[in-house]
Amino acid sequence: MNEFELIHHYFKQRYSDAAGSASGISLGIGDDAAVLQPTLGCQTVVAVDTLVSGVHFPENASAYDIGWRSLAVNLSDLAAMGAVPRWFTLALTIPSINKDWLQAFSAGLFGCAQDYNIKLVGGDTTAGPLTLSVQVVGEVADGNYLTRSGAREGDSVYLTGHIGDAMAGLGIMQNRYSAGGTQREYLLNRFMKPTPRIEAGLALSRLASAAIDISDGLVADLGHIAKASQLSAQLQLDKIPVSNPLIELLSRGTAQQLALSAGDDYEICFTVSSEKEQQLPGVFEKLQLNYSRIGEMKPGTGVSVLGENGTQVSDRSTGYQHFS
Amino acid sequence: MNEFELIHHYFKQRYSDAAGSASGISLGIGDDAAVLQPTLGCQTVVAVDTLVSGVHFPENASAYDIGWRSLAVNLSDLAAMGAVPRWFTLALTIPSINKDWLQAFSAGLFGCAQDYNIKLVGGDTTAGPLTLSVQVVGEVADGNYLTRSGAREGDSVYLTGHIGDAMAGLGIMQNRYSAGGTQREYLLNRFMKPTPRIEAGLALSRLASAAIDISDGLVADLGHIAKASQLSAQLQLDKIPVSNPLIELLSRGTAQQLALSAGDDYEICFTVSSEKEQQLPGVFEKLQLNYSRIGEMKPGTGVSVLGENGTQVSDRSTGYQHFS
Numbered sequence: 001m002n003e004f005e006l007i008h009h010y011f012k013q014r015y016s017d018a019a020g021s022a023s024g025i026s027l028g029i030g031d032d033a034a035v036l037q038p039t040l041g042c043q044t045v046v047a048v049d050t051l052v053s054g055v056h057f058p059e060n061a062s063a064y065d066i067g068w069r070s071l072a073v074n075l076s077d078l079a080a081m082g083a084v085p086r087w088f089t090l091a092l093t094i095p096s097i098n099k100d101w102l103q104a105f106s107a108g109l110f111g112c113a114q115d116y117n118i119k120l121v122g123g124d125t126t127a128g129p130l131t132l133s134v135q136v137v138g139e140v141a142d143g144n145y146l147t148r149s150g151a152r153e154g155d156s157v158y159l160t161g162h163i164g165d166a167m168a169g170l171g172i173m174q175n176r177y178s179a180g181g182t183q184r185e186y187l188l189n190r191f192m193k194p195t196p197r198i199e200a201g202l203a204l205s206r207l208a209s210a211a212i213d214i215s216d217g218l219v220a221d222l223g224h225i226a227k228a229s230q231l232s233a234q235l236q237l238d239k240i241p242v243s244n245p246l247i248e249l250l251s252r253g254t255a256q257q258l259a260l261s262a263g264d265d266y267e268i269c270f271t272v273s274s275e276k277e278q279q280l281p282g283v284f285e286k287l288q289l290n291y292s293r294i295g296e297m298k299p300g301t302g303v304s305v306l307g308e309n310g311t312q313v314s315d316r317s318t319g320y321q322h323f324s
Numbered sequence: 325m326n327e328f329e330l331i332h333h334y335f336k337q338r339y340s341d342a343a344g345s346a347s348g349i350s351l352g353i354g355d356d357a358a359v360l361q362p363t364l365g366c367q368t369v370v371a372v373d374t375l376v377s378g379v380h381f382p383e384n385a386s387a388y389d390i391g392w393r394s395l396a397v398n399l400s401d402l403a404a405m406g407a408v409p410r411w412f413t414l415a416l417t418i419p420s421i422n423k424d425w426l427q428a429f430s431a432g433l434f435g436c437a438q439d440y441n442i443k444l445v446g447g448d449t450t451a452g453p454l455t456l457s458v459q460v461v462g463e464v465a466d467g468n469y470l471t472r473s474g475a476r477e478g479d480s481v482y483l484t485g486h487i488g489d490a491m492a493g494l495g496i497m498q499n500r501y502s503a504g505g506t507q508r509e510y511l512l513n514r515f516m517k518p519t520p521r522i523e524a525g526l527a528l529s530r531l532a533s534a535a536i537d538i539s540d541g542l543v544a545d546l547g548h549i550a551k552a553s554q555l556s557a558q559l560q561l562d563k564i565p566v567s568n569p570l571i572e573l574l575s576r577g578t579a580q581q582l583a584l585s586a587g588d589d590y591e592i593c594f595t596v597s598s599e600k601e602q603q604l605p606g607v608f609e610k611l612q613l614n615y616s617r618i619g620e621m622k623p624g625t626g627v628s629v630l631g632e633n634g635t636q637v638s639d640r641s642t643g644y645q646h647f648s
Binding site for chain 2: 027031034038042047048052054078081090091093123124126128129131133135136137138140143147211228
C-alpha cells in the first residue's frame, strides 16, 4: 500500500462520509490544498499542537486514544478562544504502515471529530518517528473571542470540571500509581481522552474577561492570564476542584497540592467580573458541567496560593516545561 | 531557556516586526490561538506539509536552508491553487535547544516568509526527533482556484522552469554526484531553497484548466491531474525542460529521462485549452519565467512518454513514494 492509497483508505473515505453541504468545504482532501468558505461576519481562529510519542503520551498508549487525544487537545485551544470548531488538518508521521494501528487511530480521530463536528480537510503522511501535528480552524463572530489579556482587578478566577486527574492517569499508565476498576478507567480516560470544553467556551465568550485551557498546569497557565493582563492571581488551595477518584488515590490535600502544577486536564480557567458572575450558575446548569470559584485577580505579578489558614503555600509551581 | 522564552526569542519578536495593519491578524502569537480576518469575497486555502530530517532532507542540511525549505514547499501548494499567501503556523520538533541552529533556522524561515509576504501566526515547539510541520493559509477570490480535475481533452500540458535539478542537488549533498563552483551552488539551492511559483499560480488562476506542483515527480504528479480529470497525458521526452547545469552533469538525454520521475523541484505543471494558449507568452514574459509545452491531454488513463521517434519510452515511472 503506497502513501496515496493509505491516505485514501484511512482518511479520505471517512472525510467523504463526513462532508456535507453545511461543511463549508468547497474542495477537500485530494488536491494541493483545501478550499474553505469562511462564514460571513466571522473571524478565523487557528491553533496547532504536536504530540510526540514518548513525550506527550506513553509509548504504550492505544492507537484509538492517540487519535482521539491528538484532535481533542487542539479543540481545547478553540474552546479557550470561544470558537466554533470547523476544519482540521493532520500531519501524521509514522514509522511504518501498520493497518491495525491506522484503523484504530483513524477511528479515534474521527470519533472525536464527529463528537465536536469538525471536518478533516487535508493532511500529510510521512515516514519517521511517531509524531502527530494537528491544526484546527474555528470561527468566532467578529470580535467575539476570548483572550488571556482581558482580566481586570477584582475579577474572580474560575475553573471548569476537576484538575489533576490527567496527571494521575499518566502515572497509572507509567506504573507510578496503581488503581483498579472504574477509578482506573476514569483516570486513564482523563489523560488519554480529554474533553475539550467547546460548549463552555462558547457560553463564556460573552461572559468571561479572560480564558485559557489547562495544558501545562493551573499555576503556569493562570500565570499566562496574569502576565497578559498585567495583574497577579491569588488562588485558594482548598477551593481547587479535585475528583473523587483522585481523592481516593491521593487524599484531598495531596490531590489539591499536585493539581496546582499538573497539566493535561484541558479544563478551562477563566476570569469573570463581579457584575457577570451571577450569570454563571444558569450557564453551567444548562451545560451540566461543574465549575468552581478558585481565586481572584489582584494588582501585582505572578500567581500565589493561599492555604486554609491564609498563609502562602507556594508561588513557585511552574507547570510542565517541554525543555528545562 | 524554557519553551516560552524560546518561542518569544526566536519567533515572536520577528512576528511582531512583520505584523502590520494590512496583515489581517487580529490576535497573533501568544494566546491559545490566532484570530485572523478573512478578506471579504475570498475563500480560504489550507495546506500542510511535514519535513522529517533524514527523510525529506539530508541530516547535513544547513539550519537556514531547512527553515527556508519548510515554508517554501508549503507555499508551492498555494501556488498550485492560484492562492495569495497570508498566514502560516509552525509545529517545530527539535531534539534540544541549540541557539545557533535556532538563529539560523528562523533566519531562513522568515527570509522566505518576507519574500512571499506571509506572516507567522502561531506554532508549537516540542522535544523530539527533528520534524517540521508547516501549515499555510492563503486566499483566493471566490471560486477562482486551480484544481487537478479541470483538464479537458486536447488541452496542452505545460511546465514552469526546469525539472530534475533538485534530484541532482540532493545527489550532490549525498555525495552521489560531484559538481563544483556555480553549477554545484545552483543545483544545491534548487533542492534546499526551491522557489514557490506564487506569481505564476496567480497569473494562471484565470488561464489554466488544471495545475499541480511537482513534488513527487512529473509523471506521478501529472498522473494526479490525469486521474482527477479522467483523462490520460502524453508527454514528449525531448520537450522536458532541463537546465544547463543539469545537462553538464548528466547529458541532455539522461537528464530528461531522470527528470520524469525526479521530485522536489516545485515547478508548476498546468494544462491550458487551445483558446487560451496564446495568452501564455505575454504572461510569462511579464513574470520573466521560462515555460515549456511538454505534452497533451488525451482520452484514456495514465501518463505516457514519447521519444523523438514517436515510440513510447515509459509509462511506469511512478515518482517518489514515501512508503513502498
